[in-house]
Amino acid sequence: MKKRILLLAGGQSGEHEVSLMSARGVLAALPRDRFEVTPLVISRQGRWLPPSDTVRALEQGRAEGGGESLLKRVASVSGFDLVFPLLHGPNGEDGTVQGLLTLAGLPYVGSGVLGSAVSMDKAMTKSVLESAGIPQVPSRLATRKQWREQPEAVRDLAADLGLPLFVKPANMGSSVGISKVRSEMELDAALDLAFSLDRRVVLEAMTAGKPRELEVGILGNDAPLASPVGELRFDADFYDYQTKYTEGRASMHIPADLPKAVAEQVRDLALQAFRALDCAGLARVDFFYLEDSGELYLNEVNTMPGFTPTSMYPKLWEAAGWSYSALVTRLVELGLEER
Ligand code: ADP
Ligand code: MG
Ligand code: MG
DSSP states (O other): OOEEEEEEEEOSSTTHHHHHHHHHHHHHHSOTTTEEEEEEEEOTTSBBOOHHHHHHHHHHTOOOOOSSBHHHHHHHOOSOSEEEEOOOSTTTTSSHHHHHHHHHTOOBSSOOHHHHHHHHOHHHHHHHHHHTTOOOOOEEEEEHHHHHHOHHHHHHHHHHHOSSEEEEESSOOTTTTOEEEOSGGGHHHHHHHHHHHOSEEEEEEOOSSOOEEEEEEEEESSSOEEEEEEEEEESSSSOOHHHHHSTTSEEEESSOOOOHHHHHHHHHHHHHHHHHTTOOEEEEEEEEEETTTTEEEEEEEESSOOOSTTSHHHHHHHTTTOOHHHHHHHHHHHHHSOO
């Protein structure tokens, strides 16, 4: 019998459009002789579109308005064997939707509540990875309350790290709300921006010079595999939102031109991080590499990475011999596995 799959896309985060593009790819790639796929689009306002509007939203790559609330709708969703929550960022990749699906008794693709929530929060990720002994750049956590009530204490955290430094909302993606602070004068504005988006903000020392940015894909549940290592190259000070989403600003190099030992170390650290964070199904693990000194730092773990046919994650697996369609099928199988 064909497995019935509910494909969730869109959502309230800054990565709404990316999610819809990814969903178009997945929808086209799931073999129809094995799966019956129903797409369901969540609008920017967090409402679920009626099926009649869903196809149009996927075509247009944008969804507004919507009808029922998420909670009401999921209670009435029945008869699916699996959910593919192809959602990025807050209220999608952060354990919230995963919790809802867990409560509804529906298996799903990707990490569970714990792995999703911890990996989404950059500060929590750092704590877990630190106890696993994985190298990271020095960082500090500040809360919105601290910034309101003890701004000097927060500025002191920044002073500990030195300049330049990065200020990041803890739960975000696509570089939204991230600033590179080059002078003391820029610090307050950077903190105001990050705290306008999140209650928790990470201050992070910049690597000693512009790093090379390496990414590796992980696939599996209890016996995960690591893909070849890829590299992102771009012509900008850092990999900001504009650079990420403007056609032609960045290029992917797979496999990255690296000494074999470095590539092995990247793959090994990525697998360690995947396990330490209790991830499942898939993740893209990102690193900073300083060629001159050989320093390697884990930057972040994305539990639902961009998934269009030209995104880094599928491209990494393509280099390992997995077609996009085989990869999507494998993710569904992993989601159906008992964990
Ligand atoms: P996001 O989850 O939004 O992708 P990242 O933490 O990956 O946020 O930061 C976005 C980009 O900012 C990185 O890809 C990199 O170009 C730059 N960056 C972030 N932190 C540092 C750092 N500590 N040193 C150097 N560059 C950094
Ligand atoms: Mg990210
Ligand atoms: Mg990133």
